[in-house]
Amino acid sequence: MCEPVHYRIDYEINPWMRRANAVRTERANAQWRGLRETLTALGVEVELVEQGTDTPDMTFTANAGVVVGERFIPANFRFPERQLEEGRFTDWFETHGYRIETVHEPHFWEGEGDVLPADGAVFAGYRFRTEFRALDHIDELLGRETVRLELTDPRFYHLDTCLAPLGGGRGLFYPLAFTEASQKALKEHFPTLIAVSERDAARFACNAVLAGETVVLNTGCGETVRALRDHGFAVAETPMDEFIKAGGSVKCLVLMLDAFREFDGRGRP
Ligand code: ARG
Numbered sequence: 001m002c003e004p005v006h007y008r009i010d011y012e013i014n015p016w017m018r019r020a021n022a023v024r025t026e027r028a029n030a031q032w033r034g035l036r037e038t039l040t041a042l043g044v045e046v047e048l049v050e051q052g053t054d055t056p057d058m059t060f061t062a063n064a065g066v067v068v069g070e071r072f073i074p075a076n077f078r079f080p081e082r083q084l085e086e087g088r089f090t091d092w093f094e095t096h097g098y099r100i101e102t103v104h105e106p107h108f109w110e111g112e113g114d115v116l117p118a119d120g121a122v123f124a125g126y127r128f129r130t131e132f133r134a135l136d137h138i139d140e141l142l143g144r145e146t147v148r149l150e151l152t153d154p155r156f157y158h159l160d161t162c163l164a165p166l167g168g169g170r171g172l173f174y175p176l177a178f179t180e181a182s183q184k185a186l187k188e189h190f191p192t193l194i195a196v197s198e199r200d201a202a203r204f205a206c207n208a209v210l211a212g213e214t215v216v217l218n219t220g221c222g223e224t225v226r227a228l229r230d231h232g233f234a235v236a237e238t239p240m241d242e243f244i245k246a247g248g249s250v251k252c253l254v255l256m257l258d259a260f261r262e263f264d265g266r267g268r269p
Contacts, residue, residue, distance in 0.1 A: 001049075003051065006054075016244060018245075032059065035238050035250060055082070057082055057085070062252045063110045064085070065093075071099050071141075107134035108130060126149070129157055147189060161252075162178065164215075173195060204250070207249035
């Protein structure tokens with residue numbers, strides 16, 4: 001995670017961002033600390049990377065890349081506004097003993113924002129940020145074919161804004177953010193797929209993190225919370241509105257350091 005000490009809306013690179021809609025810094029920091037405390041209380045160990053003054057979106061660490069065992073595969077950000085983050089994240093991983101493996105330019109891809117593991121498979125979203133062709137490199141580096149999902153709604157421009165894998169064949173998704181073929185692919189892979197309403201999707205209900213059997217998500221997603229409880233999950237709601245101003249919520253603020261561990265053997269089980 002990255003404490004949002006220099007978090008601001010300096011530019012507009014997704015439909016949520018409005019420069020006029022300034023971040024309330026104290027409130028954003030309090031919300032971020034609330035999330036961190038919620039995760040820590042659930043047993044998650046949090047490592048911190050320092051935000052640069054010139055990288056206001058760096059607090060959204062999910063986009064840094066993906067961590068596969070001892071390897072770090074850094075993102076190639078689509079927008080120049082975020083490209084300065086690449087060096088900062090890579091430095092952190094180098095300092096912490098990771099081997100860096102890059103996805104060759106010029107293909108854009110944005111890390112765990114668009115590439116998520118679930119139940120032994122890997123799901124990859126493309127179109128708005130990650131390019132289809134970049135996923136060839138990802139497949140090679142992971143030693144397996146990702147399930148490629150085409151995104152359709154610019155509000156849900158990263159896969160983690162419209163899909164949350166929750167283990168055991170379960171997941172949350174916002175169907176209309178995907179093409180019909182991709183919705184079908186998701187239904188084939190997840191025996192239990194909870195469809196989120198547009199209202200809750202717009203409150204980033206799918207941008208959730210699973211810690212044990214607890215789903216951590218933004219406040220105000222009542223229907224989704226009820227559906228999750230019906231499926232046996234515990235739920236922790238934590239306010240994220242200062243981050244939704246930039247088009248992110250719980251999951252965007254977290255990069256999972258152990259999520260891809262099982263793919264470290266390059267496809268070997
Ligand atoms: N303002 C950031 C951007 O547009 C938000 C990133 C949200 N991250 C995510 N994993 N969905 O790039």
